[in-house]
Structure formats: C-alpha cells, structure tokens
Amino acid sequence: xxxxxxxxxxxxxxxxxxxxxxxxxxxxxxxxxxxxxxxxxxxxxxxxxxxxxxxxxxxxxxxxxxxxxxxxxxxxxxxxxxxxxxxxxxxxxxxxxxxxxxxxxxxxxxxxxxxxxxxxxxxxxxxxxxxxxxxxxxxxxxxxxxxxxxxxxxxxxxxxxxxxxxxxxxxxxxxxxxxxxxxxxxxxxxxxxxxxxxxxxxxxxxxxxxxxxxxxxxxxxxxxxxxxxxxxxxxxxxxxxxxxxxxxxxxxxxxxxxxxxxx
Amino acid sequence: xxxxxxxxxxxxxxxxxxxxxxxxxxxxxxxxxxxxxxxxxxxxxxxxxxxxxxxxxxxxxxxxxxxxxxxxxxxxxxxxxxxxxxxxxxxxxxxxxxxxxxxxxxxxxxxxxxxxxxxxxxxxxxxxxxxxxxxxxxxxxxxxxxxxxxxxxxxxxxxxxxxxxxxxxxxxxxxxxxxxxxxxxxxxxxxxxxxxxxxxxxxxxxxxxxxxxxxxxxxxxxxxxxxxxxxxxx
Numbered sequence: 001x002x003x004x005x006x007x008x009x010x011x012x013x014x015x016x017x018x019x020x021x022x023x024x025x026x027x028x029x030x031x032x033x034x035x036x037x038x039x040x041x042x043x044x045x046x047x048x049x050x051x052x053x054x055x056x057x058x059x060x061x062x063x064x065x066x067x068x069x070x071x072x073x074x075x076x077x078x079x080x081x082x083x084x085x086x087x088x089x090x091x092x093x094x095x096x097x098x099x100x101x102x103x104x105x106x107x108x109x110x111x112x113x114x115x116x117x118x119x120x121x122x123x124x125x126x127x128x129x130x131x132x133x134x135x136x137x138x139x140x141x142x143x144x145x146x147x148x149x150x151x152x153x154x155x156x157x158x159x160x161x162x163x164x165x166x167x168x169x170x171x172x173x174x175x176x177x178x179x180x181x182x183x184x185x186x187x188x189x190x191x192x193x194x195x196x197x198x199x200x201x202x203x204x205x206x207x208x209x210x211x212x213x214x215x216x217x218x219x220x221x222x223x224x225x226x227x228x229x230x231x232x233x234x235x236x237x238x239x240x241x242x243x244x245x246x247x248x249x250x251x252x253x254x255x256x257x258x259x260x261x262x263x
Numbered sequence: 264x265x266x267x268x269x270x271x272x273x274x275x276x277x278x279x280x281x282x283x284x285x286x287x288x289x290x291x292x293x294x295x296x297x298x299x300x301x302x303x304x305x306x307x308x309x310x311x312x313x314x315x316x317x318x319x320x321x322x323x324x325x326x327x328x329x330x331x332x333x334x335x336x337x338x339x340x341x342x343x344x345x346x347x348x349x350x351x352x353x354x355x356x357x358x359x360x361x362x363x364x365x366x367x368x369x370x371x372x373x374x375x376x377x378x379x380x381x382x383x384x385x386x387x388x389x390x391x392x393x394x395x396x397x398x399x400x401x402x403x404x405x406x407x408x409x410x411x412x413x414x415x416x417x418x419x420x421x422x423x424x425x426x427x428x429x430x431x432x433x434x435x436x437x438x439x440x441x442x443x444x445x446x447x448x449x450x451x452x453x454x455x456x457x458x459x460x461x462x463x464x465x466x467x468x469x470x471x472x473x474x475x476x477x478x479x480x481x482x483x484x485x486x487x488x489x490x491x492x493x494x495x496x497x
Contacts, residue, residue, distance in 0.1 A: 028411055034429070038432070043275070181267055181268075182267065185270075195275050195278055196274050197274055
C-alpha cells in the first residue's frame with residue numbers, strides 16, 4: 001500500500017510540473033465548452049427544459065464534462081500501449097506491485113492534478129461566465145464525490161483493458177481510437193444520454209460507458225434523486241468489478257503471449 | 264469515428280427537430296463539406312500536423328531536412344502522407360451525400376462550378392492553420408494544445424451554422440480567422456437562405472480569397488519561422 005501511494009505521489013509531482021500545458025489545456029477546454037454550450041442553447045431554442053434538464057443545467061453540463069475530461073482521460077490514453085512498444089513493460093511487470101495497481105497508482109496521481117488544476121478552474125470560470133447549477137444538499141455533494149471517484153476507477157479499468165490489446169498486436173492504436181470514440185458518445189460526454197431516443201439509452205445502459213460520465217453528470221445536476229442515486233452508484237461499482245476482473249483475465253493471457261520488441 | 268458522431272447528431276435531432284432554424288439536412292451539408300475538406304487537407308498536409316511536426320523538431324529530424332539541398336517546404340509536405348485519412352474523407356462524402364438526399368437544392372451551373380472551389384478553399388484554409396501550428400513549435404518545441412482550438416475546434420465549430428455562436432466568438436471566426444466565409448456564407452448561397460447578419464451577397468463568394476489568403480499568410484509566417492529557427496540540439 002505504501003508503495004502505491006509513493007508511486008501516486010511521484011506521478012502527481014511529475015504532472016504538477018507541466019504548468020504551461022495545464023494552462024493551454026484549460027483554454028482549450030473552455031473554448032470547446034463554450035462551443036458545446038452554444039450548440040445546446042441553440043438546440044433548446046424556446047424550450048425551458050428538455051428531458052428534465054433546464055437550459056441552465058445544459059450549460060452547466062458542458063462545463064462539468066469539460067472539467068472532468070482530463071481527469072477521466074477518456075480522450076484517449078495510450079500509456080500502456082506505448083510502454084509495451086518501447087519495451088518498458090518488461091521492467092514494469094517485475095515491479096513489487098501488481099501491474100494493474102502500478103498503473104492505477106500513476107493514473108490516480110495524474111487524475112488528482114487534473115481534477116484540481118483543470119477541473120476546478122473550469123468550474124470557477126464557468127461560474128463567473130454563467131449562472132451554473134450546483135448540488136443543493138450535503139447528501140448530493142457526497143454522492144457526487146463518490147460518483148466522481150468511481151467514475152475514474154471505471155474509466156481506468158476500461159482504459160487498462162483497451163491498452164492490453166498491445167500485448168497481441170503491434171498496432172493497437174486503431175482499436176484504441178475506435179474504443180475511445182465509442183466511449184465519447186455512449187458515456188454521455190457528447191450529449192446528455194437523456195437527449196437520445198429510448199432504445200439508444202437502453203443500449204448504452206448495457207455497456208460500462210454511462211458509469212464513466214453520465215452517472216456523475218446526472219447526480220450533479222440533481223436529475224437523479226433518492227433511491228435512483230444509490231442504484232446509479234451501485235451500477236458504477238458493478239461495472240468496476242466486471243471490468244477489473246476482465247482486465248486481470250486478459251492480462252494473464254496477454255503476459256503469456258507477450259513478445260517484447262527489444263528497445 | 265466521425266460517422267459515430269454524426270449518428271449521434273442524427274439521433275439528437277430526432278428530439279430537437281432543428282438547430283436555430285437549420286434542419287438536419289442543412290447541418291449535414293456543413294458537416295459533410297467541412298469533414299471531407301479537413302480529411303483531404305489532413306492527408307496532404309500531415310507533414311505539418313503540429314503534433315507530428317513538433318516531434319520532428321524535438322528529435323532533430325527537422326534539422327536533417329534543412330541540410331538537404333531541396334526546398335524545405337516541399338520536403339516537410341512530402342515527409343508524411345497518411346492514407347488512413349481516406350476514411351475521414353469518405354465519411355465526409357457520405358454525410359454530404361445524405362445532405363443532398365435530404366435537401367432539395369436548386370442546382371445551377373454556377374453552383375456546380377463553385378462547389379469544388381469551396382471544397383478546395385477549405386483544404387487551403389485548414390492547411391494554412393496546420394502550417395501556422397507547425398511554425399509555432401519552432402519556438403515552443405512542444406506542440407501546444409491551444410493550436411487545437413483553431414484546427415479541430417475550427418472544424419467542429421464550422422459543422423454548425425455560425426449564427427448559433429455568441430457575437431464575440433462569431434466575429435472572431437469571421438473577421439480575424441475567416442472561417443465563416445469558407446462554409447457558412449457559401450452554404451447560405453447553396454441552400455438559398457437569407458443572411459441574418461446582412462452582409463453584402465458577395466460574402467458567399469469570398470471562400471477562394473479567404474482560403475488562399477490564409478494559406479499565403481501561413482506560408483509567410485512559416486518562412487519567417489525558418490529564418491529564426493534554432494535547433495534544440497538533439
């Protein structure tokens with residue numbers, strides 16, 4: 001456990017040093033947030049509310065999703081793939097920590113920096129530009145915090161699984177792009193899932209993707225209340241268990257097949 | 264992947280019907296045209312892709328090119344040619360084709376001649392943005408994420424009609440970066456729609472000037488960048 005926190009801390013310190021990149025990323029996130037807010041406001045037109053989300057809620061949605069994009073890293077994350085192709089994977093597998101935890105520790109350090117420097121700043125800037133929606137009760141805030149952590153874990157387990165493809169093929173990048181593109185739409189990042197036709201929402205619910213973004217968003221906006229919040233959190237836990245388990249199985253099979261390309 | 268996003272747009276339109284008066288077909292016209300042009304540009308100008316080019320500068324691969332007795336611009340242009348982009352181009356064409364089936368465009372000879380010109384102008388425009396992004400890496404070394412605002416952000420923005428954006432943003436992408444003249448104003452002409460901002464009708468025909476102008480300005484900046492280039496020493 002100590003080792004886990006040490007690795008997290010190191011990763012956190014490393015990411016803290018990329019200050020210029022953080023500012024650049026912040027600007028980009030704000031710009032895309034404003035674009036997406038304009039599109040949503042135009043889609044709403046005269047309607048005050050669509051699928052239980054008010055205009056204000058929709059604007060907040062664009063800010064919140066931009067705020068957690070770097071934190072969840074669902075944009076595309078190819079670190080394990082890169083380490084497999086560079087050969088570093090050989091040393092990583094020998095570390096006195098499971099391979100999954102070794103990467104999770106690093107990812108948590110990275111995520112912590114993103115959440116505070118990028119996530120929080122974006123929400124503050126949004127609050128200055130617009131009237132944004134905030135959770136109203138302590139219960140909602142804590143459910144949001146739990147969903148935020150679970151969302152990261154589910155997202156990590158998914159990214160871990162996708163990256164393992166590199167153990168089989170020297171060109172897993174295309175598969176990664178496809179997987180992350182799918183995540184983009186089906187997680188509720190592109191648009192709130194409630195805006196889609198029912199059959200599509202049902203289809204998404206059969207996948208782990210909504211557990212990464214949509215659950216966080218719906219709890220924050222207060223669209224989910226009471227029991228529904230608990231069910232949503234439970235859903236995240238279930239997907240976390242499934243994806244982590246799958247990751248272990250695939251990793252075991254992958255290590256047996258692994259051919260290190262020298263380097 | 265682009266197709267996935269467009270399917271998502273189609274599904275969302277089922278609920279909303281239109282965006283600020285523009286139907287799905289009209290949005291598909293913008294979206295398809297921009298994507299097909301961006302894909303074409305991305306294939307021809309991949310050597311200037313700021314992410315890729317920054318890496319070449321960092322590794323010193325760019326220095327090698329400078330040593331060769333050949334035109335440097337042509338060398339960078341030829342250093343990478345990504346056939347994979349054919350996917351993006353064909354998806355753009357399919358979306359554009361969908362727009363044509365959904366819309367009832369009144370085709371005239373002028374429109375038929377102007378359409379490929381608009382497409383070529385868009386290619387020049389996006390190419391110019393890539394060159395500017397690449398040139399900036401001479402100073403920053405790292406390719407910077409802000410450049411994405413203009414390249415990927417610009418193309419995403421241009422997929423929707425310009426009148427949905429706040430005035431400041433719209434003016435910026437009309438007068439400072441002439442994006443609006445490359446697809447929104449031509450689209451108004453092709454779709455016979457009135458201009459909510461009452462610019463003179465010639466605004467719809469400025470695409471070639473805006474496209475070539477951006478590319479020329481970018482090449483001048485590129486030349487300035489090369490003159491002041493200092494290697495990273497790697």
